Amino acid sequence: MEKEYLYLEISRNLAHLIRQQALQPGDRLPSVRMLCREHGISMNTAKRVFLELEGQSLIESRPQSGYFVSHQRHRTLPLPEISRPAPAFSEEEPVPLINKVYSHMGQPDLDLTLFSIGVPSEALLPVARLNKEMIKAMRSLSGSGTAYEPLPGNEKMRRAVARRSYTWGGHLQPDDIITTAGGMNALSFCMMATTKPGDTIAVESPVYHGILQLARSLGLRVMELPTHPQTGVDITALEKAIPDIHCCLLVSNFNTPLGSCMPDSHKKAVVELLAQHHIPLIEDDLYGDLYFGSSRPKCCKAFDKTGTVLWCSAISKTLAPGYRVGWVAPGIYKEQVLKLKLVHAISSSAITQEVVAGFLESGRYENHLRNMRQTLQANCQHYMAAIAEYFPAGTKVSRPQGGLTLWVELPGINTTDLYNVAIRQKISIAPGRIFTLQNQFENCMRLCMGLPWSEELKRKLKQLGKLAGMLQ
Amino acid sequence: MEKEYLYLEISRNLAHLIRQQALQPGDRLPSVRMLCREHGISMNTAKRVFLELEGQSLIESRPQSGYFVSHQRHRTLPLPEISRPAPAFSEEEPVPLINKVYSHMGQPDLDLTLFSIGVPSEALLPVARLNKEMIKAMRSLSGSGTAYEPLPGNEKMRRAVARRSYTWGGHLQPDDIITTAGGMNALSFCMMATTKPGDTIAVESPVYHGILQLARSLGLRVMELPTHPQTGVDITALEKAIPDIHCCLLVSNFNTPLGSCMPDSHKKAVVELLAQHHIPLIEDDLYGDLYFGSSRPKCCKAFDKTGTVLWCSAISKTLAPGYRVGWVAPGIYKEQVLKLKLVHAISSSAITQEVVAGFLESGRYENHLRNMRQTLQANCQHYMAAIAEYFPAGTKVSRPQGGLTLWVELPGINTTDLYNVAIRQKISIAPGRIFTLQNQFENCMRLCMGLPWSEELKRKLKQLGKLAGMLQ
Incomplete structure (x- = not known):
C-alpha cells in the first residue's frame, strides 16, 4: 500500500476509535515512535497521522507530553446562505477599500498577518x-x-x-x-x-x-x-x-x-x-x-x-x-x-x-501539490476550529473542499469596520464588500488559509474573533 | 583624459589623415601593438580605434595582415522624405502580414536571419x-x-x-x-x-x-x-x-x-x-x-x-x-x-x-551600454555601406543617431513581395506596410541592426539587395 494511503488509513482508524469513545477525552495517544513500531511506518508517516487528527480537532498536543484526545471538539458552524445579489447592474466599485487592502502586499517588513491576500505564503512553496x-x-x-x-x-x-x-x-x-x-x-x-x-x-x-x-x-x-x-x-x-x-x-x-x-x-x-x-x-x-x-x-x-x-x-x-x-x-x-x-x-x-x-x-x-494540499486541508480544519471557538455566536462559515480561502459571515458585524480596527493590531482581512459591485456582504469577510499554522496564528484568529465581538 | 575620449580623439585624428589623403587607399595602418606603444594606451582602446574607423568604412581588415585604408568608401545615400500620411483616420490593420512576420520570433532552430524583429541579438547582451x-x-x-x-x-x-x-x-x-x-x-x-x-x-x-x-x-x-x-x-x-x-x-x-x-x-x-x-x-x-x-x-x-x-x-x-x-x-x-x-x-x-x-x-x-552603443554604431555604418553597395540605385536610407533600426526606401519595389521572396531564402524583413494603418510605405522596410556583424551578414544584405533589384 502506498505511504499516502497508509497514513490516511491509520488516521481514519484512530478517528473511529475516538468517535466511538473507545478512546476517551483526555486519553493519551501512542507516541510517534510507538506508532512507527506498531505499523512499520516511518516517522514522517506517523507525524502525518497526528497532523491529520489534529486538523480535525480530534486530538491536541501538549508540549513535552505527547498527543491527547481533545476534551472539546469544534462545533460545525452553519454554512452561509446562497447569495442573493440584485438582478440589476451596479457599478459601485469599492476602489479605495481595495487599494487599502492591497497596499500591504509584498512588504514582509510591515510584519502584518495577511489573512487578506489570497496567496500561499513562502513557507508552503518549494523555494x-x-x-x-x-x-x-x-x-x-x-x-x-x-x-x-x-x-x-x-x-x-x-x-x-x-x-x-x-x-x-x-x-x-x-x-x-x-x-x-x-x-x-x-x-x-x-x-x-x-x-x-x-x-x-x-x-x-x-x-x-x-x-x-x-x-x-x-x-x-x-x-x-x-x-x-x-x-x-x-x-x-x-x-x-x-x-x-x-x-x-x-x-x-x-x-x-x-x-x-x-x-x-x-x-x-x-x-x-x-x-x-x-x-x-x-x-x-x-x-x-x-x-x-x-x-x-x-x-x-x-x-x-x-x-x-x-x-x-x-x-x-x-x-x-x-x-x-x-x-x-x-x-x-x-x-x-x-x-x-x-x-x-x-x-x-x-x-x-x-x-x-x-x-x-x-x-x-505533483509531489509538491500533494504536500501542499495536505497542509491546506489541515489549515482549513484549524481555522474552522478556531473560528467555532473564538468568533461571536451566529457566525457562519464556508466549507470548502479545496482552494485557499474561507468565507466567513458574521452576525451583524460590519467587516469594513473590522478591517479598520484589526489593521491597527497588525491583522489584515479582506472585507466582504470588495467582492461585489452591489451593497451586499458587508458582514462577510474572506480569510486566506495559505499561512503556515502555528500557535501564533491561532492567537491572531482569537484576537480577530474578539475584535469582531466588540463591534457587535 | 578618460579612456573613452582618448579612443575617439585618436580615431578622429586618423580619420582626418585618411580624408586629407595623407594616408592613401591601400596604405597599411600601424598595428594594434604599435598604436598601444605610440599613445600609451591599452590593447582594448587600440582595438576600439580600429573598430571605429572600420565602422566608418575608412579602413578594412585583411586576415593575417592588419588594417589598410579602404579603396572605396560608401556613398552617402539620400534620406527618405518627411512622411505624408493622409490627414484622415484609417483602420486597415495589416494583421495577416504582421502575424506572418512575428510567427518566426523566438525560434532560433529555424536558422533565419531576422532583420525583421527589432531586438538586440543574444551576442550583444551580457548574458x-x-x-x-x-x-x-x-x-x-x-x-x-x-x-x-x-x-x-x-x-x-x-x-x-x-x-x-x-x-x-x-x-x-x-x-x-x-x-x-x-x-x-x-x-x-x-x-x-x-x-x-x-x-x-x-x-x-x-x-x-x-x-x-x-x-x-x-x-x-x-x-x-x-x-x-x-x-x-x-x-x-x-x-x-x-x-x-x-x-x-x-x-x-x-x-x-x-x-x-x-x-x-x-x-x-x-x-x-x-x-x-x-x-x-x-x-x-x-x-x-x-x-x-x-x-x-x-x-x-x-x-x-x-x-x-x-x-x-x-x-x-x-x-x-x-x-x-x-x-x-x-x-x-x-x-x-x-x-x-x-x-x-x-x-x-x-x-x-x-x-x-x-x-x-x-x-x-553603464559599462554594458557603452559597449552596446559602439557595436550598434559600427553596425549602422556597416549596414549603410552594404546598402549603398548592393541595393538598387535610387534607394534611400534613414541616418539614425541611435537606436536599433534602419528605415530603407526602395525605388518602386513592393516590400511585401520582397518579404515573400526573401523568407524563402531564410531572410526576414519588416515590410513598411506594417508600420501604418494607411496605404503608404509599400516600398519601405525596416532592418534591425541588432545582429552581430559578420561577413555572413554582409552576404545576406547583398542577397537582399539582389532580390530587391529583381523585383524592380
Whole structure:
C-alpha cells in the first residue's frame, strides 16, 4: 500500500476509535515512535497521522507530553446562505477599500498577518527546488531567457500543461495553449477577445474583486449571479440571465472567496446552456489542483464541444505568485488571444516559464501539490476550529473542499469596520464588500488559509474573533 | 583624459589623415601593438580605434595582415522624405502580414536571419553577467521571487530608475515610478489610463505596429502625423490636429522604424503645446539609452511642468527582451495606472525585476551600454555601406543617431513581395506596410541592426539587395 494511503488509513482508524469513545477525552495517544513500531511506518508517516487528527480537532498536543484526545471538539458552524445579489447592474466599485487592502502586499517588513491576500505564503512553496530549477533553466534556455519566447509561449511549458490536462478530463494539445503573465493576464486577454465595451458579463457572487475591476476597466456591465457556497453558480439564475449577457466568467473549482466547486453535472449543464446560445465561457481554473478530496475535479472545458470555453489557469496559487506564469486554452478564440498577447505583451517572462516547465516535466510539481494540499486541508480544519471557538455566536462559515480561502459571515458585524480596527493590531482581512459591485456582504469577510499554522496564528484568529465581538 | 575620449580623439585624428589623403587607399595602418606603444594606451582602446574607423568604412581588415585604408568608401545615400500620411483616420490593420512576420520570433532552430524583429541579438547582451546577477537575486529577494512584489513594483528597481533619470534631464523620485511587464505593457496601461473607446490618439508615421494595434484593440481612432526621418514628428501638423485628438503618443528618441530623435526645442514645444490643451503625452523612451553621439538625449518628461507626460521605458532593447521588465512615470495619472496594474497584472515578474535592479545599481549597466552603443554604431555604418553597395540605385536610407533600426526606401519595389521572396531564402524583413494603418510605405522596410556583424551578414544584405533589384 502506498505511504499516502497508509497514513490516511491509520488516521481514519484512530478517528473511529475516538468517535466511538473507545478512546476517551483526555486519553493519551501512542507516541510517534510507538506508532512507527506498531505499523512499520516511518516517522514522517506517523507525524502525518497526528497532523491529520489534529486538523480535525480530534486530538491536541501538549508540549513535552505527547498527543491527547481533545476534551472539546469544534462545533460545525452553519454554512452561509446562497447569495442573493440584485438582478440589476451596479457599478459601485469599492476602489479605495481595495487599494487599502492591497497596499500591504509584498512588504514582509510591515510584519502584518495577511489573512487578506489570497496567496500561499513562502513557507508552503518549494523555494529551494525552484531555485535549483532556475539554475537549470539558465543553461537550457537559449540566451538564458533574455530573448523573447515564440508568440504562443514556451514550448516545453505548453507541452507540460497539455499533458497534465488529462487530470481534469481534458485532452489538450500544446498548440491549444497560449502562455500569459499570470492568471489575471489570461482573464484579461479572454475578456478582451470575447467582448466589446458596453457588453454584459455574468459572474458568480461573491466573486474575486479583480474580475469585477477588470470587467469594469474594459467598459463591461457586470451581472452578479446567485451562488451557492458549495455547488457554485445557480443554474436557473444563469438561464434567466441568458438574454442579457454576452459572456460568462466562472471560477469553476474552489473559487475565491466562497470555495464552491461546481459538480460535474452542473459544469456539463452550464457548458451546454451557454454553447446553445453562442455565449463564450471564460473558465478560471486557478484553484483546481488544490482539492482536499481524493481526486481532482473536472473542468468545464472537459465538456466543451464547440470550442467556446476559454480555459485559464496559472501556477500563482500553487507554486510562485511572483513568477507571473499562466496560460489559456482559448478554443475558437485562439487567433484573437494571440493577437492580444502580441499587442499588449509581446512575450511572457521567458525564464520563469522555463523554470515552471522544468518543474512540471520532472514530476516534482505533483509531489509538491500533494504536500501542499495536505497542509491546506489541515489549515482549513484549524481555522474552522478556531473560528467555532473564538468568533461571536451566529457566525457562519464556508466549507470548502479545496482552494485557499474561507468565507466567513458574521452576525451583524460590519467587516469594513473590522478591517479598520484589526489593521491597527497588525491583522489584515479582506472585507466582504470588495467582492461585489452591489451593497451586499458587508458582514462577510474572506480569510486566506495559505499561512503556515502555528500557535501564533491561532492567537491572531482569537484576537480577530474578539475584535469582531466588540463591534457587535 | 578618460579612456573613452582618448579612443575617439585618436580615431578622429586618423580619420582626418585618411580624408586629407595623407594616408592613401591601400596604405597599411600601424598595428594594434604599435598604436598601444605610440599613445600609451591599452590593447582594448587600440582595438576600439580600429573598430571605429572600420565602422566608418575608412579602413578594412585583411586576415593575417592588419588594417589598410579602404579603396572605396560608401556613398552617402539620400534620406527618405518627411512622411505624408493622409490627414484622415484609417483602420486597415495589416494583421495577416504582421502575424506572418512575428510567427518566426523566438525560434532560433529555424536558422533565419531576422532583420525583421527589432531586438538586440543574444551576442550583444551580457548574458553571463545577468546570470550571475540572477544567482544573487535568488538570495537577496524574499522568497527568491516567488512572492508578489509591492503593487508599484520592486523598490530597488524603482530607486535605480529614479536615480538614472538625471541622465535625461529628469528628477524623478522612486515613488513616481510603477514597474510593468515590459515596455508594451507600460504603453498599454498608459493608453487605458488616458483614453476611452472612441477617442483619437495621435502618433508618428511610420510608427511601431504594436502601438497601432494596441490603440485599435482599445477602440481608439488613430491619427498618423507627418514625421521627419531625423527630427521626428512635424509640430505644425500636430498643432493642426489638436482639436481632434484626446491623447498623443511619441517615441521621442531614436524611434522605430525611422530612428528620428526630436531636438530639445521640439520636445519643449510639444510638451507645452499639449499641456496647454490638457492633452496627455505618452512618451515611449525605449531607445534613449542607445545614442551614438556623445551624450544621451533628453526626454519630453524633462520639460513636463503639469504632470501630463507619462514617461515609459524598459530594458527590452538594451538588456533582456525576454525578462519583461519595464516601467512608467505616469505623472498625474499615477492612481489610474496603479489600479490598472492591480487589475490586469497584480504584479510584474519579481525575480527578473530584482536581477535588473541589481544590474543597474552595480554600475554594470553603464559599462554594458557603452559597449552596446559602439557595436550598434559600427553596425549602422556597416549596414549603410552594404546598402549603398548592393541595393538598387535610387534607394534611400534613414541616418539614425541611435537606436536599433534602419528605415530603407526602395525605388518602386513592393516590400511585401520582397518579404515573400526573401523568407524563402531564410531572410526576414519588416515590410513598411506594417508600420501604418494607411496605404503608404509599400516600398519601405525596416532592418534591425541588432545582429552581430559578420561577413555572413554582409552576404545576406547583398542577397537582399539582389532580390530587391529583381523585383524592380
